[in-house]
Amino acid sequence: MEAARFHGVELDIRDFAAEPGEASPSPASLARWLNDQGAIAKGMRVRWRYLVRLQNTPPIVLMFKDGSAALMVRADPERGVIWLRDPLGDVGSVPVAVDELRLSQVWTGDVLLVKRRRDLSEADAPFDVAWFAKIVLREKSALRDILIASLALSILTIFPALIVMQVIDRVVNYHSMATLVSITGIVVILSFYEILLTYARRELMLVVTTRIDTRLSLHAFNRLLALPLEFYEREQAGRILGRYMAIYKVRDFLTGRLMTTFLDMFTLLVILPLLFYMSSTLAWMTVACAGLIGLIVMVFLGPMARVYSKMVEAEMQRGSVLYETVAGIRTVKTLALEPTRRESWDETTADVVRWKLAAGRMANWPATLVMPLDMFINRGIIIVGAYLALQSDSGMGAGALMAFMMLGGRVAAPLVGLAKLLEDVNEVSTSLGEAGAVLNQPTETKALTTGMRPRVKGALSFQSVNFTYPGAAIKALNDVNFEVPAGTMLGLVGRSGSGKSTVTRLLQGVSRNYTGYLRLDGVELREINLTHLRRSFGVVLQDNFLFRGTVRDNITAGRPGLTIDDVVRAARLAGAEEFIERMPAGYDTWIEEGSTNISGGQRQRLAIARAVICDPKLMILDEATSALDPESEALVNANLQRIGKGRTMVIVSHRLSSLVDCDQICVMERGSVADIGPHAVLLERCDIYRTLWMQQNRHQTRGQGTGPASMLAEGE
Incomplete structure (x- = not known):
């Protein structure tokens, strides 16, 4: 916390939850927590000779063997000492000088480096091809090794064809x-190296794809969590999930066919010059056929894109019905809505089948037109090559023809694969x-990781607050003004649509x-860190x-690090x-899921326990x-x-009887504050409140006077 505070990041240790099985916080779990709170942290292991040379640096956290930590505030390599300060002590406490021998007795060798996040571009960067490319290029060292292995394998692929030529000719x-x-x-030696390199490349590709998958999953889910509640309220959950899962199709394309085709291009670069050396005529035929295949695929890209987008939309709609x-x-079963839901499912399934059939038929045309060219590459070349071999001046023997056929197939495969790769562009785009x-919607990342973290006492102040929901023509809150001190039990009442829930x-x-000023303990709410704000509230x-x-x-759920004693105290209070x-x-x-094994009242009391x-x-x-x-x-x-x-308690309720004991009751009407005061006062002076009270307590007022005095007596 002290290291974070040095960089202007205020933290609450109660927000930290250690990883399962950790007796004390590890650098990894601390770094994860700090990164979630808007800082940049990294845990690493450092040797003394490097640690003592760290001068003119921000405070560094040193992890000790007993689970505690200290702040290194200064180092002197000439004297061989560093200065440590207790993070739980006063800011002005004097640091203690420690040498290598004394530190080695308590230090684990782990340090935690912390700095403020100045650029949130990675967290909020647009979710597009450039972002994917940046994720892939993070694995530069592994990709370099994969490219070297691919280049070596491409060279090795030449030798089998040359060996066949030598076997036939010699x-x-x-x-x-x-x-x-x-x-x-020679074959045994080359085969051994080819097997070894193939295994190494597969292992490297597996590591790279796993890392990319991990980063993609973590980033996408964090972006999903950072989206505001308003987005989830206006979008169908099924469509959100369907669109979110589409990222894995992009992942499969980038780490699957795209990477494989790209690596196969090395084979093309190595073998193609040799083919032209062996027979320029056959080589040009192979390249021309592959080029025509690519041209055919390009022609069908536009129509395929339109049909495929319709198919994706139909599948998403069917997913929404399923979700x-x-x-x-429970509603479907209790109201016997099976026929209605079945009809909706049948209609959406019919749309999916119709567009899938259209997409399949559209894809069948280029596949059919490509077949003659593909067959010529695999079968026709040998006929042309045999004719050339029969010519006495061609210089191509039987061995050379067989070698060309073996190498030609390896050249055609990347070219054809590159052309067919364009078919996947529609699906991926x-x-x-x-x-x-979904993922490029405006997020709450900045509000969740920046802002003030004041100590909350509970004083509320609304000054000329106005608010309109997106797309609405009428204000949900219209010039709301009221103020309550800390520790007040405030009730919010009013007819449906009066703005009670909007206030909360x-x-x-x-x-x-919103416009106007909404202050919590004198601090404007929009200036407070959103995570700190929400964790300072209890909501039921x-x-x-x-x-x-x-x-x-x-x-x-909100405080995983709390003990069973805290749980029992909260349950007792609720x-x-x-x-x-x-x-x-x-x-x-x-x-169980849906809380089917407990009653509604038990669920509410558990929710209250979770809040308190x-x-x-x-x-x-x-x-x-x-x-x-009741x-x-x-x-x-x-x-x-x-x-x-x-x-401070803010209680929204239609049942006025539950608000009688509130210190103040705010009566809302059409987005404005009609009146505010205790129950007895409102019964006497507020017509709206009096009407609501009389409607709900008609059984008590029947046969009695209905004037303000009699109702005031009943309320008391």
């Missing part, structure tokens, strides 16, 4: 056993465009393109999602302890009890007073 024609023995020895059906299977439609969205940083929604895993894993202890495995009870485990100073409950049965709602409401002590 061994068979002259019955030379000595020559056959010599050629056999929606599986995600909403379409897949790249689909993936870019702005507080969570889901939407930041109407329908909370629990991950597939244990009860303990779900409660500690009123969940009593039912967790009745479960078969207690806190290790497994929660990090002891947030501000909690948001957005219709957290509206879907509960008994569960009563349990949750009874715990709100305990949960609310020492923290």
Whole structure:
């Protein structure tokens, strides 16, 4: 934290979670965490003689054997000492001089280098061919070795053809056993080297493709997580997943056929000059046929691209139907919607089949037109070559013809492969465009990794806040003004569409393109680091999602490093302890996907426990009890007073009875604040609140007076 603070990056150690099985933080896990928090960190092992020469450098973190660490702030190579400072001590504490002998007793040899990320271009770079090329070119050393091995293999491919020529012209024609023995020895030696080089190249290609796949997967998933919630709310989940998976088609192309064809081109460069030396006529025929193949493929590129894009769109639509059906299977079953979903599936499948058939037929034309040329390269050349061999002045014997046929096939394959490679360009360009439609959306990366990290107390201030949802003509919030001190229990009420949930969205940083000023403890919300802001809040929604895993894993989802004591404290505060202890495995009870093995009230209380485990100073409950049965709602409401002590609570609810004990109740109407005050005051002076209260408590007011005084008495 001290090293990061030196570079202007404020961190919260509670956000750190060690890797599973780590007794103490490792340089790798610390570097991962720092990189996620907007810094650039790298763990490495350094010897003393290099460490002591590091002068005029920022603080360097030294990892100790007992799991602790120290900051190296200065080094003196002439005296052979470095100066260390305790990162947990005061900033002005005096560093301690340490020599090699004393340091070797506690130091692991690992250091952590930290600096501020000045350029976020890698994280937010456009997802295109140039980005893919940059990822591939990172493996320069491995690619260099692959190219060397490919060049050596290309040279070795010449020798089998030359050996066949020698066998026919010298061994068979002259019955030379000595020559056959010599050629056999050469074949064995060359075969051994060819096998060895082929294995080495395959191993290198496997390593390179694995590294590229890892970087691609990590980057793409991080970009997916960095997309704002607004994007997910306006896009179909099935289409997002379909477009995201398209990146793997691009990956397969770059690391598969493209790389293989590129490497085979070395064979072409080595063998083609030899073919022209052996017979320029046959060589030109081979090159001309391969060129015609490429021309035919180029002609069909445009029509193929249009048909293929239609096919991809149809497949994506079918994927959306499948995802929606599986995600909403409970609704499908309970409402007997199988025929409707089956009809949708049949229609989308028909579209996919229709466009697949069209794409197949379109691809069949160039494949058919190419066949005669391909057959001529493999079969016709030998006929022309035999004719040339019969000519006494051609100079081509039987051995040379056989050698040309062997080498000609190796030359034609890369040329034909290069031409057919263009067929994949349509699929790859379409897949790249689909993936870019998701991954090139504006992200929250800058907001998540930069900004202030103030200590949150919970004071809120809205000053002339206006907000309009994208594409909407009416403001969701219109000149909202109110202010509450820290520790206030604030209720938000109003009719549907009045702007209650929009207020909570702005507080969570889901939407930041509002006008006016929204301050948290006097700091404008848009200036606060978004990760710090959200981790300082506890949020409970109407329908909370629990991950597939244990009860303990779900409660500690936001803070994986917390202990079982923290879990029990949070469960007790949320009123969940009593039912967790009745479960078969207690806190290790497994929660199935969709939380099918627990009730709605239990799910809500687990969500509250998950929200309060990090002891947030501000909690948001957005219709957290509206879907509960009366008994569960009563349990949750009874715990709100305990949960609310020492923290600001923002509670959105249609049920006014659950907000009676709030310090302040803000009444929203058409995006504006109609009134704000305690329950008793609002009953007396706010017509909107009084009407809502009377509608919900009609059974209590029946037969009694309906004036403000009588309703005030009932409210009290």
